[in-house]
Amino acid sequence: MVLEPINEERVLIVGVELETDFIDIKDSMDELEELVYAAGGKVLGRIIQKKKSIDPAYFIGRGKAIEIKNYCEELNINTVVFNDELSGAQLRNLEDIIDKKIIDRTNLILDIFATRATSKEGKLQVKLAQLKYRLPRLVGLRDYLSREGGGIGTRGPGEQKLETDRRHIVREIKNIENALKEAKKNRDIKRKRRQKSSLPIVALVGYTNAGKSTLLNRIIEMDVEYDESKKVFEYDMFFATLDTSLRRGRLPNGQSFLITDTVGFVNKLPTHLIEAFKGTLEEIKYADLILHVVDVTNSNLDLQIQTTMDILKELDVIDKPIITVFNKIDKTDISNLVYDGKYVDKKIFISSKEGTNLDKLLKMIQDNLPIEYKDVTLLIPYDAQNLVNYFLENYKVSSVEYSANGTKIRLNISLTDYNRYSRYVIKDEII
Helix, strand or coil, rough: HHHHHHHCCCEEEEEEECCCCCCHHHHHHHHHHHHHHHEEEEEEEEEEEEEEECCCCCCHHHHHHHHHHHHHHHHHEEEEEECCCHHHHHHHHHHHHHHCCCEEHHHHHHHHHHHHCCCCCHHHHHHHHHHHHHHHHHHHHHHHHHCCCCCCCCCCCCCHHHCCCHHHHHHHHHHHHHHHHHHHHHHHHHHHHHHHHHEEEEEEECCCCCCHHHHHHHHHHCCCCCCCCHCCCCCCCCCCCCCCCEEEEECCCCCCEEEEECCCCCCCCCHHHHHHHHHHHHHHHHCCCEEEEEEEECCHHHHHHHHHHHHHHHHCCCCEEEEEEEHHHCCCCHHHHHCHHHHEEEECCCCCCCCEEEHHHHHHHHCCCCCCCEEEEEEEEEHHCHHHHHHHCCCEEEEEEEEEEEEEEEEEHHHHHHHHCCEEHHHCCCC
């Protein structure tokens, strides 16, 4: 999969700084520029207006909108991206004055997701979020959806669908929601199969481009039975991957575990998008341990951490064991890191790219999984030899002996599997 800029557009980004904002406007605008780049645009300028409150008609002041119109003509700008969500009336009023395509931050993120989704479920999730976003804005969106050339903000559901009546769109939303319910049923079936294996599950969460996919690849590469075909896509760009990946890793004690990657988060992540992806994000609920990956090169660590923790709260998983993994230490001096430790308890500093401290991270995962182990000896009869393969694949087996009564294996086993296969335990050899 190669990510190339899509018909690069000339973009002006616009932000409003309110007295009540807790996020630094420069950091927020820098992030918006990264999002524009991820969507295939080129930012040629930025305008920031300080205001006490948002203008209900124009978001910014009407005079500022006229100023933006002149700015666009001077720089040959064809798209203006606002750093907040706009109402349908604000979209229409701004386009009437500026006479350029107007995109808000929400539509920009949805547009990026539309170009990145690869699985059937992922595409449906994005389409659902886009339709719910566009439904109350049909009037404001009609003008630029009809413009020639398409581009940022027009990908996903075609203009033909959006130009139909609201009842048709509501019907389509319902159909997608039903399709996603079926997809959830299939996920539940697969999850139940995984739970039968009793393998612990570790979930990677964090800000977009924090290095989750790279970390997942490094972890599975450390398994002696590493299969290169299991490698997941990684790319240095916001929202390079959307679809959840599930892979097998191995702990220092030889125990196998499952590790899942999740869609990256970002500040002001659209509510419709969180709702649409809740089915996928639900995988975090079934994890035994969460690795919160943080990019130390990002100038605002607190924004990354706060945004991720807010979403974990919304998913009701904040009470699960969490290890904060500060990644990309090869790119900065970590002695100068400043962050609010309110949400940081257990932590480790690593470089996924260089492999720094990954052995220590695996040991931390092993020590923090809420799973008990026992050193035991099992005698598996020959009519149940499939169990021998199961233990050899998922545990570090210290010895294997063959006798007239079956296969005798010594290993360190999880308490779940110990209880499940207790009938094979040689009682006087429990260590």
